[in-house]
Amino acid sequence: MADSTDSIDSIDPKLVPRAALASGEEIPRIGMGTFGSDKYSPASVAAAVSGALRYGYRLFDCASVYGNEDLIGGVFEDAVQSGLVRREEILVTSKVWNDMHGKGDVLLSLAKTLRDLRLNYVDFYFVHWPFPNYHAPGCDGDTRNPDSKPFSAEHFLDVWGQMERIQKMGLARYIGMSNMTIPKLEAVLPRCAVPPAVIEMELHPSFQQPDLFEYCAGRNIAVIGYCPLGSPNRPDRDKAPGDIVDTELPEVAAVARAHNIHPALVCLKWAVQRGQIPIPFSATEKNYRANLRCVTTDPLSAAEMEALKGADKNCRLVKGQVFLWPGAKGWEDLWDV
Numbered sequence: 001m002a003d004s005t006d007s008i009d010s011i012d013p014k015l016v017p018r019a020a021l022a023s024g025e026e027i028p029r030i031g032m033g034t035f036g037s038d039k040y041s042p043a044s045v046a047a048a049v050s051g052a053l054r055y056g057y058r059l060f061d062c063a064s065v066y067g068n069e070d071l072i073g074g075v076f077e078d079a080v081q082s083g084l085v086r087r088e089e090i091l092v093t094s095k096v097w098n099d100m101h102g103k104g105d106v107l108l109s110l111a112k113t114l115r116d117l118r119l120n121y122v123d124f125y126f127v128h129w130p131f132p133n134y135h136a137p138g139c140d141g142d143t144r145n146p147d148s149k150p151f152s153a154e155h156f157l158d159v160w161g162q163m164e165r166i167q168k169m170g171l172a173r174y175i176g177m178s179n180m181t182i183p184k185l186e187a188v189l190p191r192c193a194v195p196p197a198v199i200e201m202e203l204h205p206s207f208q209q210p211d212l213f214e215y216c217a218g219r220n221i222a223v224i225g226y227c228p229l230g231s232p233n234r235p236d237r238d239k240a241p242g243d244i245v246d247t248e249l250p251e252v253a254a255v256a257r258a259h260n261i262h263p264a265l266v267c268l269k270w271a272v273q274r275g276q277i278p279i280p281f282s283a284t285e286k287n288y289r290a291n292l293r294c295v296t297t298d299p300l301s302a303a304e305m306e307a308l309k310g311a312d313k314n315c316r317l318v319k320g321q322v323f324l325w326p327g328a329k330g331w332e333d334l335w336d337v
């Protein structure tokens with residue numbers, strides 16, 4: 001299998017495809033995830049961020065709930081102080097966790113994130129989930145929080161108002177939403193003073209969410225795709241019988257064979273060429289290098305892109321059942337299915 005990544009010291013960030021935001025600003029069309037899936041230690045995630053920065057990644061997807069922003073912040077600080085990058089050259093996202101939706105809490109949460117990340121502002125700040133339902137870190141799939149509530153547009157708009165304020169304060173250059181559905185967006189977008197610049201959603205070949213993806217594209221909202229490789233090491237609570245392994249899909253495997261590359265790289269090429277911004281996580285140097293490099297070379301053909309469209313199985317991996325409220329029937333309720 002072709003793998004010439006190890007002989008290359010770094011990728012020039014200028015060679016990485018760019019995505020345009022509604023503001024006109026262009027950002028890298030691939031970033032690095034930092035969720036350790038309750039398995040990778042904060043130190044190993046931070047070490048990967050450090051290696052990835054040196055290799056040429058410029059977009060990093062962080063969140064307070066990942067429990068590693070303090071160590072990742074040390075990496076950003078060193079990178080800027082050593083002159084590896086200027087602050088303006090990197091794009092950092094973070095997210096307000098579901099237990100910080102109360103009055104004034106969004107600002108408190110962002111203040112802690114900024115202190116941990118050693119930054120004066122984040123580039124993107126997301127509402128991680130559109131309800132105040134949370135679970136303990138590392139919980140199992142049967143965990144339920146009795147205080148959980150169904151989605152409420154009023155509640156969400158309260159949180160969004162706080163997001164708009166932190167943007168006005170200059171603490172987040174852009175604000176975004178995550179884990180939304182079309183019905184939820186329909187309920188809130190007409191009432192948002194500032195529309196989301198970006199929406200983060202699960203996207204991989206077996207879960208392409210074509211309707212939501214097109215909905216965002218039609219409104220000039222950029223899309224960040226999480227679990228772009230089908231999150232093979234996701235927490236056990238996010239594993240269910242019948243889940244599809246993206247890298248084993250026949251359509252993905254066939255393209256991988258034709259390009260002599262790992263099927264994971266097919267998922268990333270597909271994502272970038274389709275128009276979303278994948279944020280693969282890897283703690284393995286060889287993998288995170290290959291993930292960035294693959295989108296700068298050897299694109300998929302139109303026929304291959306079309307074949308991969310046919311790999312969609314509507315297979316959501318992060319079902320989110322731990323966020324269900326008393327009386328909910330099943331995880332589908334979270335997604336308005």
Ligand SMILES: NC(=O)c1ccc[n+]([C@@H]2O[C@H](COP(=O)([O-])OP(=O)(O)OC[C@H]3O[C@@H](n4cnc5c(N)ncnc54)[C@H](OP(=O)(O)O)[C@@H]3O)[C@@H](O)[C@H]2O)c1
Nearest residue numbers: 033034035226227228229230231233264280281282283287
């Ligand atoms: N907004 C949200 O609610 C939400 C939800 C989930 C995730 N996210 C974000 O999305 C990011 C990505 O999702 P994810 O981490 O769950 O899943 P993912 O990126 O689809 O998969 C990551 C896994 O793939 C393996 N991998 C990476 N590159 C590979 C390669 N070239 N070949 C073979 N295996 C490879 C990694 O193992 P190695 O370490 O061994 O390479 C890692 O365990 C997260 O880190 C997080 O930032 C956001």
